[in-house]
Amino acid sequence: MKVTVFVTPKKNVLDPQGAAVGHAMASHGFPSLKQARVGKTIEIDLEAGDTPEFRASLDKICQELLSNPVIEDYRYEISEAGA
Amino acid sequence: MKIAVLQFPGSNCDQDAFHAFADALGLPAEIVWHKTTSLGGADLVVVPGGFSFGDYLRCGAIARFSPVMEALREHAANGGRVLGICNGFQILCEAGLLPGALVRNRTLEFRCLTSNLVVEDAGPDWNPQTVGQRLRLPIAHGEGNYRIDDKGLAKLKANQQILFRYADAEGNPTPQGNPNGSVDNIAGIRNEAGNVFGMMPHPERAVERIHPSLDGLAVLRALTTPAAAGASS
Numbered sequence: 533m534k535v536t537v538f539v540t541p542k543k544n545v546l547d548p549q550g551a552a553v554g555h556a557m558a559s560h561g562f563p564s565l566k567q568a569r570v571g572k573t574i575e576i577d578l579e580a581g582d583t584p585e586f587r588a589s590l591d592k593i594c595q596e597l598l599s600n601p602v603i604e605d606y607r608y609e610i611s612e613a614g615a
Numbered sequence: 616m617k618i619a620v621l622q623f624p625g626s627n628c629d630q631d632a633f634h635a636f637a638d639a640l641g642l643p644a645e646i647v648w649h650k651t652t653s654l655g656g657a658d659l660v661v662v663p664g665g666f667s668f669g670d671y672l673r674c675g676a677i678a679r680f681s682p683v684m685e686a687l688r689e690h691a692a693n694g695g696r697v698l699g700i701c702n703g704f705q706i707l708c709e710a711g712l713l714p715g716a717l718v719r720n721r722t723l724e725f726r727c728l729t730s731n732l733v734v735e736d737a738g739p740d741w742n743p744q745t746v747g748q749r750l751r752l753p754i755a756h757g758e759g760n761y762r763i764d765d766k767g768l769a770k771l772k773a774n775q776q777i778l779f780r781y782a783d784a785e786g787n788p789t790p791q792g793n794p795n796g797s798v799d800n801i802a803g804i805r806n807e808a809g810n811v812f813g814m815m816p817h818p819e820r821a822v823e824r825i826h827p828s829l830d831g832l833a834v835l836r837a838l839t840t841p842a843a844a845g846a847s848s
Contacts, residue, residue: 541718545762546760546762546796548721548722548723548760549719549723552723597672597680600676600716602708602715602762
Protein backbone atom coordinates (compact mmCIF):
# COMPACT_ATOMS: atom_id res chain seq x y z
CA MET A 533 0.00 0.00 0.00
CA LYS A 534 1.19 3.48 -0.73
CA VAL A 535 0.33 6.63 1.20
CA THR A 536 1.09 10.12 -0.04
CA VAL A 537 0.85 12.85 2.60
CA PHE A 538 0.51 16.44 1.41
CA VAL A 539 1.52 19.14 3.89
CA THR A 540 0.66 22.74 3.00
CA PRO A 541 0.89 26.07 4.83
CA LYS A 542 -2.43 27.08 6.36
CA LYS A 543 -4.40 29.52 4.23
CA ASN A 544 -4.00 32.32 6.77
CA VAL A 545 -0.28 31.76 7.37
CA LEU A 546 2.23 33.82 5.43
CA ASP A 547 3.98 31.62 2.84
CA PRO A 548 7.13 33.46 1.71
CA GLN A 549 8.21 30.61 -0.58
CA GLY A 550 4.81 30.47 -2.26
CA ALA A 551 4.84 34.24 -2.73
CA ALA A 552 8.29 34.08 -4.37
CA VAL A 553 7.26 31.19 -6.65
CA GLY A 554 4.06 33.01 -7.59
CA HIS A 555 6.06 36.13 -8.37
CA ALA A 556 8.45 34.13 -10.58
CA MET A 557 5.52 32.48 -12.39
CA ALA A 558 3.99 35.89 -13.06
CA SER A 559 7.38 37.09 -14.35
CA HIS A 560 7.36 34.17 -16.79
CA GLY A 561 4.05 35.44 -18.15
CA PHE A 562 1.99 32.64 -16.64
CA PRO A 563 -1.60 33.88 -17.05
CA SER A 564 -4.30 34.50 -14.47
CA LEU A 565 -2.21 33.59 -11.43
CA LYS A 566 -3.93 34.41 -8.18
CA GLN A 567 -1.73 32.63 -5.68
CA ALA A 568 0.90 29.89 -5.37
CA ARG A 569 1.52 27.93 -2.20
CA VAL A 570 4.55 25.74 -1.50
CA GLY A 571 4.22 22.64 0.67
CA LYS A 572 5.76 19.21 0.76
CA THR A 573 4.79 15.64 -0.04
CA ILE A 574 5.84 12.58 1.92
CA GLU A 575 5.57 9.23 0.13
CA ILE A 576 5.25 6.22 2.35
CA ASP A 577 5.36 2.53 1.32
CA LEU A 578 4.03 0.08 3.84
CA GLU A 579 2.50 -3.32 4.43
CA ALA A 580 -0.88 -2.58 5.91
CA GLY A 581 -4.56 -2.64 5.09
CA ASP A 582 -6.69 0.48 4.84
CA THR A 583 -8.57 0.03 8.11
CA PRO A 584 -10.04 2.62 10.50
CA GLU A 585 -7.24 1.75 12.96
CA PHE A 586 -4.64 2.41 10.29
CA ARG A 587 -6.24 5.75 9.39
CA ALA A 588 -6.25 6.71 13.06
CA SER A 589 -2.51 5.99 13.35
CA LEU A 590 -1.89 7.87 10.12
CA ASP A 591 -3.77 10.93 11.38
CA LYS A 592 -1.81 10.74 14.63
CA ILE A 593 1.60 10.75 12.93
CA CYS A 594 0.45 13.53 10.58
CA GLN A 595 -0.60 15.71 13.50
CA GLU A 596 2.34 14.92 15.79
CA LEU A 597 5.26 14.74 13.40
CA LEU A 598 4.65 15.22 9.69
CA SER A 599 2.82 18.54 10.03
CA ASN A 600 2.77 21.33 12.58
CA PRO A 601 -0.92 22.09 13.18
CA VAL A 602 -0.05 25.65 14.23
CA ILE A 603 1.02 26.58 10.70
CA GLU A 604 0.21 23.66 8.39
CA ASP A 605 -2.67 21.56 7.08
CA TYR A 606 -2.33 18.02 5.82
CA ARG A 607 -4.26 15.57 3.70
CA TYR A 608 -3.36 12.18 2.33
CA GLU A 609 -4.14 9.78 -0.48
CA ILE A 610 -4.04 6.03 -0.03
CA SER A 611 -3.56 3.75 -3.00
CA GLU A 612 -3.81 -0.02 -2.79
CA ALA A 613 -1.39 -2.26 -4.65
CA GLY A 614 2.20 -1.18 -4.96
CA ALA A 615 1.55 0.37 -8.34
CA MET B 616 22.37 28.33 39.60
CA LYS B 617 23.42 25.21 37.68
CA ILE B 618 23.18 25.24 33.89
CA ALA B 619 22.58 22.32 31.50
CA VAL B 620 23.18 23.01 27.81
CA LEU B 621 21.48 20.40 25.64
CA GLN B 622 23.28 19.02 22.63
CA PHE B 623 21.52 17.49 19.64
CA PRO B 624 23.08 16.14 16.45
CA GLY B 625 23.45 19.36 14.46
CA SER B 626 23.54 21.76 17.42
CA ASN B 627 26.28 24.30 16.73
CA CYS B 628 25.85 26.95 19.42
CA ASP B 629 26.16 24.50 22.31
CA GLN B 630 29.85 25.28 22.91
CA ASP B 631 29.23 29.04 22.63
CA ALA B 632 26.40 28.80 25.16
CA PHE B 633 28.51 26.68 27.49
CA HIS B 634 31.38 29.18 27.22
CA ALA B 635 29.09 32.14 27.92
CA PHE B 636 27.60 30.60 31.06
CA ALA B 637 30.72 28.82 32.36
CA ASP B 638 33.42 31.35 31.49
CA ALA B 639 31.75 34.75 30.99
CA LEU B 640 29.31 34.34 33.91
CA GLY B 641 31.36 31.82 35.90
CA LEU B 642 28.42 29.51 36.57
CA PRO B 643 28.57 25.72 36.89
CA ALA B 644 27.54 24.36 33.50
CA GLU B 645 27.55 21.10 31.64
CA ILE B 646 26.68 19.86 28.18
CA VAL B 647 23.94 17.24 28.13
CA TRP B 648 23.65 14.88 25.13
CA HIS B 649 20.14 14.55 23.72
CA LYS B 650 19.90 10.83 24.51
CA THR B 651 20.38 11.51 28.22
CA THR B 652 17.24 11.15 30.28
CA SER B 653 18.36 13.19 33.30
CA LEU B 654 19.24 16.87 33.53
CA GLY B 655 21.55 16.34 36.50
CA GLY B 656 19.73 18.72 38.81
CA ALA B 657 20.13 21.76 36.56
CA ASP B 658 18.27 24.96 37.48
CA LEU B 659 18.35 26.40 33.97
CA VAL B 660 18.19 24.22 30.85
CA VAL B 661 19.47 25.86 27.69
CA VAL B 662 18.32 24.58 24.30
CA PRO B 663 21.00 25.98 22.01
CA GLY B 664 21.02 27.13 18.41
CA GLY B 665 22.09 25.21 15.36
CA PHE B 666 20.45 22.88 12.89
CA SER B 667 19.29 19.95 14.99
CA PHE B 668 18.76 16.90 12.78
CA GLY B 669 19.61 19.03 9.75
CA ASP B 670 16.37 21.02 10.17
CA TYR B 671 14.78 18.16 8.21
CA LEU B 672 10.99 18.16 7.97
CA ARG B 673 10.72 21.43 9.96
CA CYS B 674 13.19 23.22 12.25
CA GLY B 675 12.99 21.48 15.62
CA ALA B 676 10.41 18.90 14.50
CA ILE B 677 12.64 15.88 15.11
CA ALA B 678 14.62 17.18 18.10
CA ARG B 679 11.45 17.61 20.12
CA PHE B 680 11.14 13.81 20.27
CA SER B 681 14.67 13.24 21.63
CA PRO B 682 14.80 11.36 24.98
CA VAL B 683 16.11 14.40 26.90
CA MET B 684 12.98 16.36 25.96
CA GLU B 685 10.91 14.25 28.35
CA ALA B 686 13.16 15.37 31.23
CA LEU B 687 13.00 18.95 29.97
CA ARG B 688 9.21 18.80 29.86
CA GLU B 689 9.13 17.56 33.45
CA HIS B 690 11.63 20.24 34.53
CA ALA B 691 9.44 22.95 32.94
CA ALA B 692 6.24 21.52 34.42
CA ASN B 693 7.86 21.76 37.87
CA GLY B 694 8.61 25.44 37.31
CA GLY B 695 12.24 24.98 36.25
CA ARG B 696 13.73 27.56 33.93
CA VAL B 697 14.27 26.86 30.24
CA LEU B 698 15.93 29.09 27.66
CA GLY B 699 15.70 28.30 23.95
CA ILE B 700 17.96 30.26 21.62
CA CYS B 701 17.39 30.28 17.84
CA ASN B 702 16.98 26.60 16.92
CA GLY B 703 16.27 26.06 20.61
CA PHE B 704 13.35 28.50 20.34
CA GLN B 705 12.10 26.56 17.30
CA ILE B 706 12.36 23.28 19.24
CA LEU B 707 10.40 24.69 22.21
CA CYS B 708 7.64 25.90 19.85
CA GLU B 709 7.50 22.52 18.09
CA ALA B 710 7.32 20.84 21.51
CA GLY B 711 4.36 23.02 22.45
CA LEU B 712 6.23 24.53 25.41
CA LEU B 713 5.94 27.96 23.80
CA PRO B 714 3.04 29.20 21.65
CA GLY B 715 3.30 29.93 17.92
CA ALA B 716 5.77 28.77 15.28
CA LEU B 717 8.76 30.03 13.30
CA VAL B 718 8.62 29.90 9.51
CA ARG B 719 10.86 30.93 6.62
CA ASN B 720 12.03 34.55 6.72
CA ARG B 721 9.81 36.79 4.64
CA THR B 722 12.79 37.76 2.48
CA LEU B 723 13.71 34.07 2.00
CA GLU B 724 17.24 35.11 2.94
CA PHE B 725 19.33 33.76 5.78
CA ARG B 726 19.70 36.88 7.92
CA CYS B 727 23.02 37.25 9.71
CA LEU B 728 23.42 40.65 11.35
CA THR B 729 23.46 42.51 14.64
CA SER B 730 19.83 43.32 15.38
CA ASN B 731 18.45 46.26 17.33
CA LEU B 732 15.98 45.19 19.98
CA VAL B 733 13.63 47.00 22.33
CA VAL B 734 13.00 45.26 25.61
CA GLU B 735 9.40 44.82 26.73
CA ASP B 736 8.32 44.35 30.30
CA ALA B 737 7.60 40.65 30.59
CA GLY B 738 7.46 40.39 34.37
CA PRO B 739 9.76 40.53 37.39
CA ASP B 740 12.64 38.58 35.81
CA TRP B 741 12.58 40.33 32.49
CA ASN B 742 12.05 44.08 32.11
CA PRO B 743 13.95 47.18 30.95
CA GLN B 744 15.39 47.64 34.44
CA THR B 745 16.93 44.16 34.63
CA VAL B 746 17.88 43.73 30.97
CA GLY B 747 18.22 47.26 29.56
CA GLN B 748 15.81 49.22 27.37
CA ARG B 749 17.58 48.66 24.11
CA LEU B 750 19.89 45.86 23.10
CA ARG B 751 22.07 44.96 20.17
CA LEU B 752 22.32 41.20 19.71
CA PRO B 753 23.41 39.03 16.78
CA ILE B 754 20.86 37.07 14.80
CA ALA B 755 21.66 34.29 12.30
CA HIS B 756 18.71 32.37 10.95
CA GLY B 757 16.69 31.45 7.88
CA GLU B 758 13.52 30.55 9.75
CA GLY B 759 12.93 33.21 12.40
CA ASN B 760 9.64 34.57 11.14
CA TYR B 761 7.43 34.27 14.22
CA ARG B 762 3.81 33.37 13.50
CA ILE B 763 0.86 33.19 15.84
CA ASP B 764 -2.86 33.68 15.24
CA ASP B 765 -4.63 36.88 16.36
CA LYS B 766 -6.10 35.24 19.44
CA GLY B 767 -2.69 33.93 20.49
CA LEU B 768 -1.07 37.32 19.90
CA ALA B 769 -3.69 39.06 22.02
CA LYS B 770 -2.95 36.56 24.78
CA LEU B 771 0.82 37.17 24.55
CA LYS B 772 0.22 40.89 24.93
CA ALA B 773 -2.32 40.57 27.73
CA ASN B 774 0.01 38.32 29.75
CA GLN B 775 3.14 40.41 29.06
CA GLN B 776 4.78 37.41 27.39
CA ILE B 777 6.74 39.37 24.76
CA LEU B 778 10.42 39.70 25.79
CA PHE B 779 11.64 41.96 23.01
CA ARG B 780 10.90 43.28 19.55
CA TYR B 781 13.11 43.98 16.56
CA ALA B 782 13.61 47.70 16.10
CA ASP B 783 15.17 50.18 13.70
CA ALA B 784 18.27 52.23 14.52
CA GLU B 785 16.09 54.71 16.43
CA GLY B 786 14.73 51.97 18.65
CA ASN B 787 11.26 51.83 17.12
CA PRO B 788 9.67 48.49 16.21
CA THR B 789 9.00 49.48 12.58
CA PRO B 790 8.72 47.25 9.48
CA GLN B 791 12.16 48.58 8.44
CA GLY B 792 13.64 47.24 11.67
CA ASN B 793 12.08 43.80 11.18
CA PRO B 794 14.67 41.42 9.70
CA ASN B 795 12.47 38.38 9.10
CA GLY B 796 8.80 39.38 8.93
CA SER B 797 7.87 38.30 12.46
CA VAL B 798 4.36 39.20 13.60
CA ASP B 799 4.48 42.43 15.60
CA ASN B 800 8.33 42.42 15.30
CA ILE B 801 8.48 39.71 17.97
CA ALA B 802 12.03 38.48 18.64
CA GLY B 803 11.46 36.57 21.87
CA ILE B 804 8.67 35.38 24.14
CA ARG B 805 8.07 33.54 27.39
CA ASN B 806 5.39 31.06 28.37
CA GLU B 807 2.41 32.09 30.45
CA ALA B 808 3.88 30.69 33.69
CA GLY B 809 7.03 32.76 33.15
CA ASN B 810 9.67 30.00 33.34
CA VAL B 811 10.18 29.06 29.67
CA PHE B 812 11.92 31.64 27.46
CA GLY B 813 12.54 31.56 23.71
CA MET B 814 14.41 34.00 21.49
CA MET B 815 15.88 34.13 18.00
CA PRO B 816 18.76 36.54 18.88
CA HIS B 817 21.95 35.05 20.34
CA PRO B 818 22.82 36.51 23.77
CA GLU B 819 25.65 33.95 24.10
CA ARG B 820 27.40 35.62 21.15
CA ALA B 821 27.46 39.05 22.85
CA VAL B 822 29.44 38.46 26.02
CA GLU B 823 33.04 39.41 25.16
CA ARG B 824 34.80 42.49 23.81
CA ILE B 825 35.47 40.82 20.46
CA HIS B 826 31.71 40.35 20.02
CA PRO B 827 29.45 42.98 18.37
CA SER B 828 28.17 44.00 21.82
CA LEU B 829 28.20 42.97 25.46
CA ASP B 830 24.41 43.14 25.74
CA GLY B 831 24.09 39.37 26.01
CA LEU B 832 25.54 39.51 29.53
CA ALA B 833 22.52 41.37 30.92
CA VAL B 834 20.16 38.94 29.18
CA LEU B 835 21.91 35.86 30.56
CA ARG B 836 22.23 37.43 34.01
CA ALA B 837 18.51 38.21 34.10
CA LEU B 838 17.75 34.60 33.29
CA THR B 839 20.22 33.16 35.78
CA THR B 840 19.27 35.35 38.71
CA PRO B 841 17.28 33.18 41.10
CA ALA B 842 13.64 34.07 40.53
CA ALA B 843 12.79 35.73 43.84
CA ALA B 844 9.77 37.63 42.59
CA GLY B 845 9.11 35.35 39.64
CA ALA B 846 8.54 32.24 41.72
CA SER B 847 5.37 33.60 43.23
CA SER B 848 3.82 35.05 40.07
